Amino acid sequence: MLGMGNEPLKGHLDLLLLQVLDTEPAHGYQVVCQLRDRSNGAFALAEGTVYPALHRLERQGLLASDWDDNGARRRRVYRLTREGRNSLHARRAEWTEFAAGVSTVLGVTV
């Protein structure tokens, strides 16, 4: 599958990051790999854009993070906070409603 690139992803990156971290805590590289794998390579975004988004979500209180010094290199591991989980549920519901509406208009069955 061809990579989608950054532009279509920009508006939805926060939702995708929250969704990936809903499964389990992960560091940045794992987040990027999961995004790529779960989208079958469609979401091959510039990986450097993930960190500003993670940092912003953390400042908003939706993520929390800690250093993991167990591996060969120091990594920052991110996890969803309670507010983050609530936000994810709300955003997911919005997205589902939006996607269903667009699909209906387009006459596409998802």
Place this chain on the structure above:
Amino acid sequence: MSEHSDIIESYLDDLLANLVGEASAVRRMLTETEAHLYADLDGGVARGLARDDAARAAILHFGPAERVARGWSAGAPPKPLPPLPKMLRSGAMQIAPLLGVGLVAIGVSGLVARAMTALWGLRFMFADPPGTTYSASSCSHWMSLHPHAATCASAYLAESLSDGLDARYAAGLLGLTVLAVLAVRRRRRHLPLISPSSPVTTLVAVGVFCAATVALAALATDAIRVAHGNGAGQWLSAAIVALLVAVSYGLAYLRSVHRRPALYPGRPHGGLR
């Protein structure tokens, strides 16, 4: 642990040079980027890529350093301003050595004035323009202070010499005190007694002492032209010292500029791009 990669390290240098924000946030971004790039490099090598190719691919995936830094810096919390008392203290610590040197320069100008008085006499140093008249009460006051003076004008000159030089010596002593206090403070902090000022402070000093030189020289020239040289020495003595201090600071600035190492070999000084 992945081995060192010059390609990735060079990228991290570029990223660091472009990141703008609070120091701890910049360090965090850099550490995360480093871990990310080396993890991607390891992944590339595991897939069969040559090490350098894997490093280049990792950087390609991550994005150009300038763009990543721009995106990060735009959203990062701004670097906080230091609290006002700290800013004031820092400013005072930058200005205090200049103030000390300035006061010592005034003291030294007193010594120069003393020497010039010996060479060219009191009239050249402190006399008012010809035709200046003094009130009887002033004359009486000066004559009482200098009973050996033959005339009111000579009593005035003696008083001017005394007042002028004493004031300059007092300023010099005050300057030495300021510099001594700064030296003691530095010694207590286990710092070298004398540390070169920042290039900006040094340039400010050059500007201040150059301006003083010009102003004092103008006053001296005016006294020579308009007052037939009467009193020109008091300005000239100060102008000479101000010029010497300005030149010293200028040389110090040039030395500091030449001493500063290039951050990237082969690039101009301070070549951060």
